[in-house]
Each structure stands twice: as structure tokens, then as C-alpha cells.
Amino acid sequence: MNNKTSILLLAVAAVASSLSAAIPTKSPVNYHEPIAIERQWRHYDPGKIDFRIESPETEGGKIYKAIISDPDKYITDNARRVLQTLYFSPADSIPDIHVIDYVVRDFDGISYKSGGGNNVRIDYSTDWIEKSFADGDTIKLDYETRGVIYHELTHAFQLSPEGCGSYDGKSPYWSFIEGTADAVRVACGCFQQDFASKDRPRGGNWMSGYRTTGYFLYWLSLNKDKDFIRKFNRTALEVVPWSWDGAMYHILGKKKGNSVAELWDEYQTAIGDKK
Numbered sequence: 001m002n003n004k005t006s007i008l009l010l011a012v013a014a015v016a017s018s019l020s021a022a023i024p025t026k027s028p029v030n031y032h033e034p035i036a037i038e039r040q041w042r043h044y045d046p047g048k049i050d051f052r053i054e055s056p057e058t059e060g061g062k063i064y065k066a067i068i069s070d071p072d073k074y075i076t077d078n079a080r081r082v083l084q085t086l087y088f089s090p091a092d093s094i095p096d097i098h099v100i101d102y103v104v105r106d107f108d109g110i111s112y113k114s115g116g117g118n119n120v121r122i123d124y125s126t127d128w129i130e131k132s133f134a135d136g137d138t139i140k141l142d143y144e145t146r147g148v149i150y151h152e153l154t155h156a157f158q159l160s161p162e163g164c165g166s167y168d169g170k171s172p173y174w175s176f177i178e179g180t181a182d183a184v185r186v187a188c189g190c191f192q193q194d195f196a197s198k199d200r201p202r203g204g205n206w207m208s209g210y211r212t213t214g215y216f217l218y219w220l221s222l223n224k225d226k227d228f229i230r231k232f233n234r235t236a237l238e239v240v241p242w243s244w245d246g247a248m249y250h251i252l253g254k255k256k257g258n259s260v261a262e263l264w265d266e267y268q269t270a271i272g273d274k275k
């Protein structure tokens, strides 16, 4: 441990002792408080959390350990926030996850989900933790860590559309999977919800995936149907084979203005990207 680390960890320990599962005690303007968990999800069991830090010697590993005092509760509560964003109620058709392996370790990248069936695994990079904590700001680290968890846990719990390609970086299937994950992250407040924010990429379209698609889905939830994200997730079961137009018509009605190209155009104009 170098000097910088020990000073950081002292500061962290002081703050962490007052935190419960890293809930920020005060929130700067730009960092959204964790959204409230609805009553119906408060006791929902998203699966057993198998948490471990596999690179405890790294600065990121030490920072995580100091800040997230109760990882099981932290991950479980954030899973409930994801679930209430994706589903209407615990009675919905929700993938039955028995175990969530959550591994903090040293690797190139930020975070990714693997595994399948009833067991998912999420890896989170110690290098990224260290970078996110560069200013010694625990609230920023929590905001970033929660944002990454929202994205990856969406992959654990989202429905999977059929007949629309594979996870290839360009198919409708891929844009649904990655677009929904970032829509949930925006809706839960861990990307800025202001469309003028630099968090929102410019250009692209609904097939671009990630934030480009995510902000579009979030806009639809604000402007077309407050349950849009839940209904969009459910189109994976109700629109087979799945397509963007099919999903939009299913949710918003088959009429002029509701093709995905028309809605994208309306969105781009509304947020001022298209003059």
C-alpha cells in the first residue's frame, strides 16, 4: 500500500463507517440518490449473492471493501431496483435466478455478465474502481458502481427476444439487449436524465445499442407511456419473431407515427438534435 492509498483508505474508512451498504449520506447535485424500492419488491429474493474479491491486493479491491460495507445487501437492493424498472410485479414472468456470483477482480474492461440458466456471474474490474475513485469521492464511486450493476443485472433479469438475430453487435436482438440495459441505468438515475447531458451520445439510431438506444427508450417512457420500459421488455414474449416496428406497434398501437423510424425522428426533433 503506498501513501496515497493509505490516505485514501483513511478517508474512506471515516465515511464508510457512517454508510449503510454505501447509501450516500449526502448527494451532490449531479449524482442521483438511489431510487426508492417499491413495497412489493422489498422482500423479493433475486437469488443468493455469492460475493468475492479475487484481487484483494489491488487498490480497487481495497477501496471496494472499504466502501461497500455490505455487498450482499448492496447487490440485492440494486437487483430489486432493476426488477421494478423491468417488471410490473413479482408475479410477472421473471427469469428465475438462484445464484448471482459477483466477482471483483483485476482484468481489462469495466464489467461483464456471464453464466446462464439459473446462475449468473458478474465481474467488476478493480482497475475501474480505482479510476472511479480518483478524486476520493465515495458518492461518485457508489454512483458509478451502482450504474454498472444496474446495467449488468438488467442482463441477468431481462427477457430475451426471439427470431431477431444473435448477440453480434448489430442485430435487433443485440440492440434490444444492450439498449434495455442502459435504459434501465438511465431510468434508475445512474446516467444523467437530462437529454442535454454529455452522458447521452449524439447521432446513431435505435439500432446503435447501449446509451443511444437507452436514452431513446427512456424518452419513450417519459413521453409515450410511463410503463414503456416494462412493456418493451415484455415484447420479448409477446412479439415473436421480434422486431423494432413490431414492438413499437404492440406497445403504442399500429398507427401512423408509431413505426420505430418515425418515433426516432420525433425523439430527435423533440430533444433538439434534429432541427
Ligand SMILES: [Zn+2]
Residues within 6 Å of the ligand: 151, 155, 177, 178, 181
Ligand atoms: Zn451490456
